[in-house]
Amino acid sequence: MGRAPCCDKANVKKGPWSPEEDAKLKEYIEKQGTGGNWIALPQKAGLKRCGKSCRLRWLNYLRPNIKHGEFSDDEDRIICSLYANIGSRWSIIAAQLPGRTDNDIKNYWNTKLKKKLMGMINPIAQRKPQQAAHVSSLLQPTSLPSSPSTPLSSSPSSFACNNSNYYNLARSFTEPISFSATPLSNSSFTTSASSMLQPQETFVGPMQNYQVKDSLIMFGGEASCSSSDGSCNNQMSHVNEGYEYGGGANNNTEQMGLQNYLYNGVEEDRRLMVSSGEAAHGVLNGWTEKQNGLWPGDNSLDYGLEEIKQLISTDSCNSFLFDENKSGEKAMYY
DNA sequence: AAGGAGTTCAACCGCCGGTAC
DNA sequence: TGTACCGGCGGTTGAACTCCT
Incomplete structure (x- = not known):
């Protein structure tokens, strides 16, 4: 029936x-x-x-407090980072952008931000490496702290895209992103979201509610409403009630729920984003494959979502590699 | 000025999960 | 336990608008 x-x-x-x-x-x-x-x-x-x-x-x-109009660079960064982490979970992304609705963000992503991102990536990807290095360096504000120096493998085939990938994506925009973070383990990976955060760095800005503490990712403080129901009782809002979501075992079923969500729901992302080991090969492979299609002759902007997610991560890795302070590592890649 | 192409974004559709009964 | 209902979500559509030729 x-x-x-x-x-x-x-x-x-x-x-x-x-x-x-x-x-x-x-x-x-x-x-x-x-x-x-x-x-x-x-x-x-x-x-x-x-x-x-x-x-x-x-x-x-x-509903009150709806924000219309242009998205800020901060908002762009947050959307990109979260998209790369959790995919098209627009309601969750919206929960991190007070006043924005999931529909707004979805439309913005599909019509503008994706193209903006492609516009940043393609000119890089379509150039030869030497040219790309120059273009990429232009995207990196030198006033920002340099990436943590997780060592790269000496072998190009085992190149490691480390936790700096989101950080570097963020650095492609013009303003610092906002986290307060305490050191993550160099070798372990807690949640995919934690890959956004860098050891021993503190930023200020709109995401004060988002912290990493002892390798746990925490959400706290004032709730931010998403369009889910306008009353902030969405998945993320649970964390505003004091839950913590992290890599360790725990007995809280609701906590486990989101943890599983972060772990399992973004399994693929995690493969792309983790700091070392096999997952890094995924990034390299993704980049390598895309590389083949992007250099001369391929001017397509018609990427699938997974491809874009890969591009986000690989561009970030790329940025890391192209960092003017890491010229030696550039050479390793090429 | 006209009309075709491209873009934007509000709104709809249909599926899914939670829950009451 | 099964069923129906409802809210929520992400994907898609299409009218309105803008740009280009």
């Missing part, structure tokens, strides 16, 4: 919302709340709309 439709499709209005409808919905929710039942809401509010449509309109457009 099929699922009953959430509303009477024949009697609901579709398409763009009129100002009158917006006003009705806003007024009703501000006075009555959603009542925990979106399906019943339109009838109560006097709207000929599907409950889902009302919910979407409220969350993506009408």
